[in-house]
């Protein structure tokens with residue numbers, strides 16, 4: 117058996133995010149119950165996106181109808197959702213995180229993971245710096261959890277909201293998560309909670325006492341094993357630093373400049389095939405195909421074609437590349453050729 121290296125994962129979650137952003141431009145509302153949702157009119161249809169902690173004290177929760185929130189807290193101020201503004205702030209706190217380590221996993225508008233394993237500063241120092249810089253650059257607070265994996269880090273960031281910092285050392289895990297209700301485990305929702313309750317299981321510690329066979333029998337193999345491991349704080353999910361590429365290209369510089377049409381044609385075909393393989397390997401399709409051609413004197417030309425529909429097959433990409441090539445006058449020796457595809461979309465998107 118190979119030893120799994122101990123990781124250090126940080127999870128950051130912004131506090132009352134949409135509401136906190138709204139308070140930045142309406143500081144007079146600080147300390148008051150404020151509810152963000154829909155068009156901000158509680159007499160019309162819409163649900164609560166989030167609420168300040170003052171409004172939560174009245175029982176207001178994300179996802180409930182605005183009307184219900186109004187009944188629970190008639191004195192609350194209701195404001196409409198302004199996604200564009202929240203996205204701007206989301207970009208800012210993630211820029212701070214990425215500057216600490218590029219090993220960041222974006223988990224949506226108000227949370228992200230960061231892999232600290234390779235950093236040689238203490239968890240406290242890193243968390244302190246991130247909090248200070250986010251506060252300085254946005255005026256917002258966040259809660260941070262640091263633990264040996266993503267599952268535990270996310271549970272830790274919830275433990276001391278708002279403006280919290282919770283560091284779970286491996287030896288503390290059982291004692292810290294055992295007493296929590298099973299709903300505190302990311303991946304356990306209300307239905308699983310209810311089924312576990314029927315089995316007499318309310319806490320993570322009680323879940324950890326259930327044999328894996330019993331969980332697999334109840335919930336199926338994949339989810340049963342997930343529950344078994346989660347109850348022990350086991351999670352090997354890696355950080356996924358995925359980002360959506362906008363284009364893919366391949367190019368090649370000839371060892372010697374060439375004026376030979378056969379060589380140029382063969383090269384374009386080979387580059388088109390490589391680009392198509394890249395696309396399929398990464399699960400994307402492209403809507404545009406272009407070529408780049410640099411002559412021996414470094415004069416560089418590009419041509420691009422937009423396809424009627426996104427493609428990831430070699431043939432349409434090669435055809436389009438040759439069409440582009442046909443639109444260039446090959447009157448000098450060529451130094452470099454490239455094929456580029458753009459306007460990428462996920463191949464699995466409909």
Ligand code: TTP
Nearest residue numbers: 129130131132133134135165166178179226277
């Ligand atoms: P959360 O992080 O769940 O909530 P929060 O940031 O408002 O509060 P907390 O301090 O407890 O983290 O969600 C982040 C944002 O996502 C939240 O501000 C609004 C939005 N959201 C919805 O629009 N609908 C929902 O049901 C939830 C849960 C969140």
Ligand code: MG
Nearest residue numbers: 129130131226
């Ligand atoms: Mg949040």
